[in-house]
Amino acid sequence: MKNLGKMMKTAQEMQARMAAMQEELENIEIEGTAAGGMVCVRMNLKGALRGVKIDPSLVKPEETEILEDLLVAAANDGKARAEAEVAKRMSDMAGGLELPPGMTLPF
Numbered sequence: 819m820k821n822l823g824k825m826m827k828t829a830q831e832m833q834a835r836m837a838a839m840q841e842e843l844e845n846i847e848i849e850g851t852a853a854g855g856m857v858c859v860r861m862n863l864k865g866a867l868r869g870v871k872i873d874p875s876l877v878k879p880e881e882t883e884i885l886e887d888l889l890v891a892a893a894n895d896g897k898a899r900a901e902a903e904v905a906k907r908m909s910d911m912a913g914g915l916e917l918p919p920g921m922t923l924p925f
Contacts (some may be wrong), residue, residue, distance in 0.1 A: 832911075839911060844863075844866075852891035852892040859889070864900075868890065
C-alpha cells in the first residue's frame with residue numbers, strides 16, 4: 819500500500835505541475851516563418867495566433883494567393899514548433915515521475 823500512497827502523492831504533484839504548465843503555455847510565444855522570414859507569425863504554445871508580420875515587398879494585389887499560402891505555411895511552422903516545445907516540456911516535467919510499466923503521459 820505504500821506504493822499506492824506514493825503514486826497518489828506523485829499524481830497530485832503532477833496535476834499541480836500540469837496546471838502551472840498550462841498557464842505557462844498561454845504566456846510563452848513562438849515564431850513560425852515562411853519565405854525565408856518574409857512572413858512571420860507569433861503564437862503562444864497553445865496555438866493561439868498573437869501576431870503576423872509581412873515583408874512589404876510581398877504586398878502586391880496580383881500576388882494575394884501567394885501571400886495567403888505563405889501565411890498558412892508560417893502558421894503551420896509555428897504550430898509545429900509550439901507542439902515540439904510542449905512535448906519537450908512535458909518530457910522534462912515527467913522525467914522524475916515513476917510510472918508503472920506501460921503507462922505513459924498524458925494519461
